[in-house]
Amino acid sequence: MKLFKSLLVAPATLGLLAPLSATANEVTINDFNPAEELAITNSRVDGLEARLNNFEAGSFSETTTASFSADMYLGSEDSDDGSSALHDTDDTIMAGYSFQIDLNTSFTGDDSLDISLDAGNAGSAGIAEFDGNGGGDTLAVDGVSYTFPVGGATVIVGDNTDGSALYTTACVYGGPSNTLDDCGNVNAGFTGGAVAAGASYDFGNGFTAATGLQTSTTGVLTEESLDSYGINAAYTGDDYGVSITYATIESSITEEDTYTAFNGYYTPEGLPSISVGYEIGDIGGAADGVDENTSFFVGLTWDEVGPGSAGVALGHSTREGSDEEYMYEAYYEYPVNDGMTITPLVYVKENATAGSDDTTGVMVKTSFSF
Numbered sequence: 001m002k003l004f005k006s007l008l009v010a011p012a013t014l015g016l017l018a019p020l021s022a023t024a025n026e027v028t029i030n031d032f033n034p035a036e037e038l039a040i041t042n043s044r045v046d047g048l049e050a051r052l053n054n055f056e057a058g059s060f061s062e063t064t065t066a067s068f069s070a071d072m073y074l075g076s077e078d079s080d081d082g083s084s085a086l087h088d089t090d091d092t093i094m095a096g097y098s099f100q101i102d103l104n105t106s107f108t109g110d111d112s113l114d115i116s117l118d119a120g121n122a123g124s125a126g127i128a129e130f131d132g133n134g135g136g137d138t139l140a141v142d143g144v145s146y147t148f149p150v151g152g153a154t155v156i157v158g159d160n161t162d163g164s165a166l167y168t169t170a171c172v173y174g175g176p177s178n179t180l181d182d183c184g185n186v187n188a189g190f191t192g193g194a195v196a197a198g199a200s201y202d203f204g205n206g207f208t209a210a211t212g213l214q215t216s217t218t219g220v221l222t223e224e225s226l227d228s229y230g231i232n233a234a235y236t237g238d239d240y241g242v243s244i245t246y247a248t249i250e251s252s253i254t255e256e257d258t259y260t261a262f263n264g265y266y267t268p269e270g271l272p273s274i275s276v277g278y279e280i281g282d283i284g285g286a287a288d289g290v291d292e293n294t295s296f297f298v299g300l301t302w303d304e305v306g307p308g309s310a311g312v313a314l315g316h317s318t319r320e321g322s323d324e325e326y327m328y329e330a331y332y333e334y335p336v337n338d339g340m341t342i343t344p345l346v347y348v349k350e351n352a353t354a355g356s357d358d359t360t361g362v363m364v365k366t367s368f369s370f
Contacts, residue, residue, distance in 0.1 A: 064105040068370050071098040073127040075363030096122035098132035111148040118142045130365050131178035153201045160193040163214030166200035168234035170241035170263045173275040173299030176343050179327050180315045184277020184297030188245040188261035190228040195220055206237045226250045240266045255285035272300040290321040308334040326350040341367045
């Protein structure tokens with residue numbers, strides 16, 4: 001920008017001095033006052049710089065950054081549904097992609113306006129566990145949020161944003177699957193993207209607390225809207241961490257569900273880190289004997305396995321009076337370079353739905369970031 005200023009100022013200066021040489025026969029040496037002419041020139045240069053600064057203030061922010069990510073998926077599922085159709089979709093290899101742009105702008109240095117745009121066709125069976133964007137090939141706004149400080153707290157407001165965006169869940173497991181990536185905090189850390197607001201406070205020494213609210217876009221915070229709200233408290237350190245999360249989620253205008261989730265992790269030296277989670281929920285309006293929902297999670301992570309990292313996990317979910325559902329997974333994450341990662345995933349789902357067989361999936365995700 002300094003070079004741009006110089007390019008603008010130099011012609012102006014030459015333009016001011018040119019008449020002095022071009023009309024020298026009209027000006028006597030006694031009429032020329034170097035100090036006065038220099039002062040006039042400096043005044044005009046200052047005015048030009050002031051106008052340039054006004055232009056800079058209204059231009060695209062120097063503090064906006066953009067990050068890009070692209071994922072390519074390849075995978076197959078076998079659910080052995082017993083179909084006798086000529087073209088059974090079991091074992092079919094599926095391919096898909098996701099593309100995302102994240103724009104982050106700071107106006108004060110402490111705030112952040114975040115805009116996410118994405119596209120993709122990765123919602124098909126066979127690769128759905130990677131939770132890729134499945135909105136289609138048209139790039140669209142996926143979410144807008146603004147984070148800013150208020151006193152010692154951090155506040156977020158946004159649309160198509162999770163109300164739990166500022167929560168801290170004590171989990172170090174980094175598996176790629178959509179089912180187990182919440183570490184057992186399935187419902188209490190409510191997500192889904194909606195009109196949302198939240199706040200968090202860092203007490204220092206690893207202790208944090210947060211609250212969040214999420215509401216539908218129609219009839220915001222009215223009797224017609226379905227709202228979710230909750231609180232979260234956590235301690236996270238280098239060796240271990242714990243967190244508790246509570247949420248009330250309106251399932252209808254007259255009914256609401258409540259969930260409480262407990263999470264923790266431990267990272268012993270020389271051994272894989274372990275992450276655990278347990279959640280219990282009460283389903284509003286359900287009859288006694290079928291109104292309780294529970295889930296638990298256990299995950300192990302090896303940070304260094306050859307050139308990459310690996311993990312295995314087990315997740316369980318059941319509703320009172322229904323069959324239990326389990327999922328097992330194993331993955332390996334191989335960083336090819338700073339901007340490219342290859343992640344194969346193998347998993348098995350024991351479906352709780354009556355008459356449904358287990359599902360086995362094998363997938364590979366190649367990720368690019370720049």
